[in-house]
Amino acid sequence: MRRDWFSKALLKWYAQHGRHDLPWKKPLSVYRVWVSEIMLQQTQVSTVIPYFARFMASFPSLESLANAPLDSVLQHWAGLGYYARARNLHKAAKCLVNDFAGIFPKDVTTLSSLPGIGLSTAGAIIAQAYNLRAPILDGNVKRVLCRFHGIKSWPGEKKVHDKLWELAEYHTPKQQAADYTQATMDLGATCCTRTKPSCELCPLQKHCAAFSQQSQAQCPGKKPRKKLPTKQLYMLCAQNQHGELLLQQRPLKGIWAGLWSLPEFTDESAIVPWLNEFLGTSGAKLTALSPILHTFTHYHLTILPRLITIRKKAIKSQSNLSWLNNDALAQRGLPAPIQKLIATIR
DNA sequence: AATTCGTGGAT
DNA sequence: TATCCAAGAAT
Numbered sequence: 001m002r003r004d005w006f007s008k009a010l011l012k013w014y015a016q017h018g019r020h021d022l023p024w025k026k027p028l029s030v031y032r033v034w035v036s037e038i039m040l041q042q043t044q045v046s047t048v049i050p051y052f053a054r055f056m057a058s059f060p061s062l063e064s065l066a067n068a069p070l071d072s073v074l075q076h077w078a079g080l081g082y083y084a085r086a087r088n089l090h091k092a093a094k095c096l097v098n099d100f101a102g103i104f105p106k107d108v109t110t111l112s113s114l115p116g117i118g119l120s121t122a123g124a125i126i127a128q129a130y131n132l133r134a135p136i137l138d139g140n141v142k143r144v145l146c147r148f149h150g151i152k153s154w155p156g157e158k159k160v161h162d163k164l165w166e167l168a169e170y171h172t173p174k175q176q177a178a179d180y181t182q183a184t185m186d187l188g189a190t191c192c193t194r195t196k197p198s199c200e201l202c203p204l205q206k207h208c209a210a211f212s213q214q215s216q217a218q219c220p221g222k223k224p225r226k227k228l229p230t231k232q233l234y235m236l237c238a239q240n241q242h243g244e245l246l247l248q249q250r251p252l253k254g255i256w257a258g259l260w261s262l263p264e265f266t267d268e269s270a271i272v273p274w275l276n277e278f279l280g281t282s283g284a285k286l287t288a289l290s291p292i293l294h295t296f297t298h299y300h301l302t303i304l305p306r307l308i309t310i311r312k313k314a315i316k317s318q319s320n321l322s323w324l325n326n327d328a329l330a331q332r333g334l335p336a337p338i339q340k341l342i343a344t345i346r
Numbered sequence: 347a348a349t350t351c352g353t354g355g356a357t
Numbered sequence: 358t359a360t361c362c363a364a365g366a367a368t
Binding site for chain 3 (some may be wrong): 036037038039040041042043044045047048082085088114115117118119120121136138139140141148185188189194195223225228251295297318
């Protein structure tokens with residue numbers, strides 16, 4: 001088999017069966033490709049599309065993004081997850097404007113030095129925006145390569161990961177870099193899927209090791225998983241007589257960093273003293289709402305909401321608390337489960 | 347190398 | 358229902 005058989009077969013398939021209508025490709029610009037690639041990290045296309053549209057409407061250019069307040073960027077990211085992506089995107093925009101004269105670098109090394117851009121994302125941007133040869137290695141490509149070469153070990157192992165980069169480099173053609181890159185991702189997303197791959201429609205079937213052994217389900221190997229721990233938190237839904245809700249901005253580190261959420265407590269007994277200290281209330285009575293279960297990548301969270309209605313009082317200074325009405329709430333970035341919880345009491 | 351970062355869809 | 362895991366990067 002010639003070295004270029006893989007890319008030739010894939011490009012031919014892509015011309016007929018690829019996704020040619022993705023919003024970040026029309027019109028094509030390196031800025032739009034960059035934003036889309038960051039949003040698409042660990043996130044499926046169908047989830048990204050509405051976020052991308054809203055983001056582009058508000059931040060149509062690199063300069064508009066660099067000049068925007070971080071809070072506004074986070075608000076546009078709210079619900080999409082992995083909020084460090086939004087902070088890094090904003091930081092990289094400022095860096096590009098200040099240190100690169102607003103011009104995206106055209107080499108993988110320099111591009112991947114920007115916050116939030118790793119090797120694979122840098123390759124994807126350069127290949128798609130500039131049509132320059134640059135291998136990528138995302139989840140789709142890993143799966144396609146593992147199956148094509150019959151690799152059954154887990155790509156998280158360094159040795160396997162290095163081998164996959166080597167294979168990605170080997171198969172990437174010099175010509176049609178943009179189409180090839182999109183083709184590999186499209187094949188993984190629509191044909192060589194995680195479960196029930198459509199091998200009968202696959203352009204690579206003839207030389208696919210996994211197909212010949214019928215070992216598709218074993219390639220690639222799975223990540224060894226531990227049982228997820230469960231955490232419990234009380235969250236305070238405090239409303240005042242104007243219908244405003246008490247929100248608290250989260251610290252810049254940890255889960256939901258920088259987003260607006262409800263005040264949280266490990267112990268229920270801490271809520272009333274806290275209300276006394278920060279809002280000067282007394283005789284407060286809490287109502288328990290139904291618990292909410294939310295699962296992160298690395299733990300289960302049980303949210304125990306406690307509702308209270310109080311007279312509006314001045315918030316103790318130096319706090320990150322704020323009374324917000326519905327309009328103001330819409331202007332803040334709220335985590336998805338908090339957004340849902342609030343919707344149930346409005 | 348192992349963790350930490352969200353959320354939603356698929357099975 | 359429980360589990361997996363997506364166009365990964367940073368630490």
